[in-house]
Amino acid sequence: MRGRSLDLVARLLGAVTGRRDAPARRERLHEDDAAHLIAPLFDRLSSLLVAHAAPLALCAFIATRTDAGWPLFFLVADLALLLARGLVVLAVRRRRDPSPAALLRASRPYFAIGVAWALLTGLFCLMCYVALDDEASRLLAATLAMGTVGGIASRNAATPRFALAQISVLLLPQVAGGLYNGSWHLAQAAQVLVYFIALCSIVRRHHRDVRRMMDARREMAALAARFDAALTNMSQGLTLFDPEGRLRVANARFREMFGLSRDEAPIGISAPLLARELAARGLPDAEAWALPTGHPHGRAVLDLPDGRCVALCQEAMPDGGWVTTYEDVTERRRAETRVRHMAWHDALTGLPNRSLFQERLEGAVVRLPAGASFAVLYLDLDRFKEVNDSLGHAMGDKLLVAVAGRIRNCLRPQDIVARLGGDEFAVLIDGGATAAALSDLAGRLVRDVGADYAIEGQAVSVGVSVGIALAPGHGTTADLLLRHADMALYEAKGAGRGTHRFFDWDMSSRLQARRDMEAELRRALAGGEMELFYQPQLSMAGQVTGFEALLRWRDPRRGLVAPGEFIAVAEESGLILPLGEWVLRTACAEAASWPGGLHVAVNLSAVQFRGGDLHAVVTEALRLSGLPAGRLQLEITEAVALEASDQVVSTLQRFRALGVRIALDDFGTGYSSIAYLRKLPLDKIKIDRSFVRDLAESESAAAIVRAISTLGTTLGLTMNAEGVESAAQLERLRGLGCTEVQGVLFSPPRPRGEVPAMLRELSGAAAA
Incomplete structure (x- = not known):
C-alpha cells in the first residue's frame, strides 16, 4: 500500500x-x-x-x-x-x-x-x-x-x-x-x-x-548528527561559549568528567555560573580556568579532588567566543611518573639508583662553600656471590631487597641510600655528623645487615663492609668523594671484611702502589718474567713422590719476588686467570720430562673457579704436555672449600673423572670443617705448617695432627705435613700417622733445572 x-x-x-x-x-x-x-x-x-x-x-x-x-x-x-x-x-x-x-x-x-x-x-x-x-x-x-x-x-x-x-x-x-x-x-x-x-x-x-x-x-541534519556523534563519542570533554559567555555546546564527556547533570550545566548557562557550579564540587581555580582570560597561554592542568588530572586547552573563536577541551590525563601522568621513577630508581629494591645518588651528591657538594658538610658511605656485601651461586639468583634478589630494607631502617628519614649496582650500596649523610657518630652508624650497619635472614623458610647469611669519606676534608667533588669512600671500602675488605674504615690519604698511595703492581704484573706475564720453582714431596720411607710447583717472579728491579707479594693483586685484578693458565701449562710440560711416576702439584685460586672454564684449561694443559692425568695433583685452598658450591663440586668431580688427584691445602686453620671431607672429592689433606712448627712445644698441636691423621687414614686420604724443618719434627710426624712430608729439611723450592739434582740428592739420602 x-x-x-x-x-x-x-x-x-x-x-x-x-x-x-x-x-x-x-x-x-x-x-x-x-x-x-x-x-x-x-x-x-x-x-x-x-x-x-x-x-x-x-x-x-x-x-x-x-x-x-x-x-x-x-x-x-x-x-x-x-x-x-x-x-x-x-x-x-x-x-x-x-x-x-x-x-x-x-x-x-x-x-x-x-x-x-x-x-x-x-x-x-x-x-x-x-x-x-x-x-x-x-x-x-x-x-x-x-x-x-x-x-x-x-x-x-x-x-x-x-x-x-x-x-x-x-x-x-x-x-x-x-x-x-x-x-x-x-x-x-x-x-x-x-x-x-x-x-x-x-x-x-x-x-x-x-x-x-x-x-x-x-x-x-546529517552533519549535525555526525557532529553530535563525534561530540558524544570523543574521549575529550568539550564546551563552546558564545561571545556573551553563554554555553552553547557541551558534550556528554564534559558532564561525565565533572559529574554534572544537564540541569546543572544547561545550554545557555553563563561561564561564571558554570564556574561556580564547578567550584562547589571542590575543583581548584574553577573561576579562573572557566573564563577565556583565566590562562594566558590557554593551557592548564587541573588536579581534581579525587586524584584525577585533567588537561584543558582554551582557544578563542573569531566571533569572540571560545572553545575549551578537557582531557583526562591521569593515566598518562601516572605512566610518566612511573617512567621518571624507573629512570631514577633501582627496579629491584626501589632505592635511588646511581644517577639519582650522583645528582643528590652533587647537590650536597654545591652547598659546601656555605659551610655545609656531609659524609659518603660505600657499602659492599660480603659472601653475596656464594648466596647467588648456591641458592640461585632469585634468592639473591630477595636477599638484596631485604638488605636494602635493613640499611634504610638504620638511617634517618633525610638520609639517602642508593643501590649502585650488584651488591653495592651508597649512603649520603647530609649534615654535620661527627666521626664518632658515623663510626656508630657503620657498626650498626655491619651488625644489622650481617644478622641472619630467613627467606622462604631458608636461613641466609651475608656480611657487609663499609668505607667512609667525609666532605670537605676528603674531597670537594662528587666523583672524588665517592672514589675515596670506595678506597676506604677496599681497606675494610682487606682488613677481614665485616668492618668499616674511614678514608685517609695514605690509602691513595697504597692504591696507587697496587695499580703499579698490577701494571708490572701484566708486563711481567707478557715479558716472560714468571718461572716455576719446585719443592719435593716425600713418603715417610724417604722416597720422592712428586713436586709442588711454586710460582716466582724474577723482576729485573726487585729480584726474585715471592708469590705472597703479588698473588692478592693478581686475584683482585683478574690476572690470576691468565697467570694460573700459564702455571698449569708450564708445570705439566716440565713434569712430563720427569722420571717414573712422579706427580706435580699445582695450586688453584678460588678466582679460577669463578672465572672461565677451568676444566677446559686443565684438559688442554694435559693434552699439550702429554702428561698422564694421574700425575697431576690440583691443590685447592680453603676459600674454594668454603664456597663448596654445586659448580665447584661438579668441577672437582670432573677432574677426578679425568684421573687428576685433588688435595686440600692448609687444613686445620680458619674455617676448616670436617664437612669438606664429606662433600668434596679429595685424595689428600695437607696439614697446615703452623701445626708442624708447634709440635715440639704444644701437645695440643700434636693432638690435632693425630686427629687429622686418624681421620684421613679412616677416609683413605694421604696426609701431607708441610713445613718440616727438623729431624725431630719428622720423627714426631711419623709417630702421629702422617704419610707424606715436605719442607726445607729436604729441600727448599728450587728452579726446574735443579730437579734432577734434587732427585739424586734425595735418593742418596734415602739410601743412607
Whole structure:
C-alpha cells in the first residue's frame, strides 16, 4: 500500500512535466521527503474554503443570470467536492502525529479530489464562454480562473505535478474558450497560454528551490548528527561559549568528567555560573580556568579532588567566543611518573639508583662553600656471590631487597641510600655528623645487615663492609668523594671484611702502589718474567713422590719476588686467570720430562673457579704436555672449600673423572670443617705448617695432627705435613700417622733445572 501511494504521488507530480527522467526523480524522492512536501496541504481548512468560495460565488451569480440548469449542477458538484476534501483533511488532522505513510495514503484521495475540483472549475469557466453571450460573465470566469491558478501555484508549488495538473485543467479550457469565441478572445487565449507557461516554469523553479533547501537541511541534519556523534563519542570533554559567555555546546564527556547533570550545566548557562557550579564540587581555580582570560597561554592542568588530572586547552573563536577541551590525563601522568621513577630508581629494591645518588651528591657538594658538610658511605656485601651461586639468583634478589630494607631502617628519614649496582650500596649523610657518630652508624650497619635472614623458610647469611669519606676534608667533588669512600671500602675488605674504615690519604698511595703492581704484573706475564720453582714431596720411607710447583717472579728491579707479594693483586685484578693458565701449562710440560711416576702439584685460586672454564684449561694443559692425568695433583685452598658450591663440586668431580688427584691445602686453620671431607672429592689433606712448627712445644698441636691423621687414614686420604724443618719434627710426624712430608729439611723450592739434582740428592739420602 505504501509503495502504491508513493507511486501515485510521483505520477501526479509528474503528470504535467512528462520528462523522461521521471523514474529517476521518483527514485530520488524518498518517502519522508514526499510526506514533508505534502504535509502543508493538510494544515488548515481555511485555505480550502477560500479556494472554493470564488467558484461557488460565481456559480451562484451565473445561476441568477440564466434559466439553464448547468450552473446549479456545478454549484452542487463544487459543494460536494469541498465537503469531500474537508473530510480528508479532517481525517488527517485528527491524527496527532501522522506517519509519512499515512500522509501518503491520505494524499491519494486529496489529489484526486483536488484535480477533479480544478477540472470542474475549468469546465465551468469554459461553459461561461460557450453557453453564455454575456461578456461580464466571461470576464468573471477569466478572473476566477486566473486568480485561482495563482493561488494554486503558490500553495501547491511543493507538489509541482499536482499544481501543474490543476493549473492545466483550469487554464487550458480558458484557452479553448478564447479560440472558440474568436475575435479579440484570441488575444485573450494567447495571454492565458503565456500565463500558463509562465506559471508552469515558476512552479518547477520553486519546486527545485524547495528541493535544494530540503537537501541542504538534510545535509545539515546529517552533519549535525555526525557532529553530535563525534561530540558524544570523543574521549575529550568539550564546551563552546558564545561571545556573551553563554554555553552553547557541551558534550556528554564534559558532564561525565565533572559529574554534572544537564540541569546543572544547561545550554545557555553563563561561564561564571558554570564556574561556580564547578567550584562547589571542590575543583581548584574553577573561576579562573572557566573564563577565556583565566590562562594566558590557554593551557592548564587541573588536579581534581579525587586524584584525577585533567588537561584543558582554551582557544578563542573569531566571533569572540571560545572553545575549551578537557582531557583526562591521569593515566598518562601516572605512566610518566612511573617512567621518571624507573629512570631514577633501582627496579629491584626501589632505592635511588646511581644517577639519582650522583645528582643528590652533587647537590650536597654545591652547598659546601656555605659551610655545609656531609659524609659518603660505600657499602659492599660480603659472601653475596656464594648466596647467588648456591641458592640461585632469585634468592639473591630477595636477599638484596631485604638488605636494602635493613640499611634504610638504620638511617634517618633525610638520609639517602642508593643501590649502585650488584651488591653495592651508597649512603649520603647530609649534615654535620661527627666521626664518632658515623663510626656508630657503620657498626650498626655491619651488625644489622650481617644478622641472619630467613627467606622462604631458608636461613641466609651475608656480611657487609663499609668505607667512609667525609666532605670537605676528603674531597670537594662528587666523583672524588665517592672514589675515596670506595678506597676506604677496599681497606675494610682487606682488613677481614665485616668492618668499616674511614678514608685517609695514605690509602691513595697504597692504591696507587697496587695499580703499579698490577701494571708490572701484566708486563711481567707478557715479558716472560714468571718461572716455576719446585719443592719435593716425600713418603715417610724417604722416597720422592712428586713436586709442588711454586710460582716466582724474577723482576729485573726487585729480584726474585715471592708469590705472597703479588698473588692478592693478581686475584683482585683478574690476572690470576691468565697467570694460573700459564702455571698449569708450564708445570705439566716440565713434569712430563720427569722420571717414573712422579706427580706435580699445582695450586688453584678460588678466582679460577669463578672465572672461565677451568676444566677446559686443565684438559688442554694435559693434552699439550702429554702428561698422564694421574700425575697431576690440583691443590685447592680453603676459600674454594668454603664456597663448596654445586659448580665447584661438579668441577672437582670432573677432574677426578679425568684421573687428576685433588688435595686440600692448609687444613686445620680458619674455617676448616670436617664437612669438606664429606662433600668434596679429595685424595689428600695437607696439614697446615703452623701445626708442624708447634709440635715440639704444644701437645695440643700434636693432638690435632693425630686427629687429622686418624681421620684421613679412616677416609683413605694421604696426609701431607708441610713445613718440616727438623729431624725431630719428622720423627714426631711419623709417630702421629702422617704419610707424606715436605719442607726445607729436604729441600727448599728450587728452579726446574735443579730437579734432577734434587732427585739424586734425595735418593742418596734415602739410601743412607
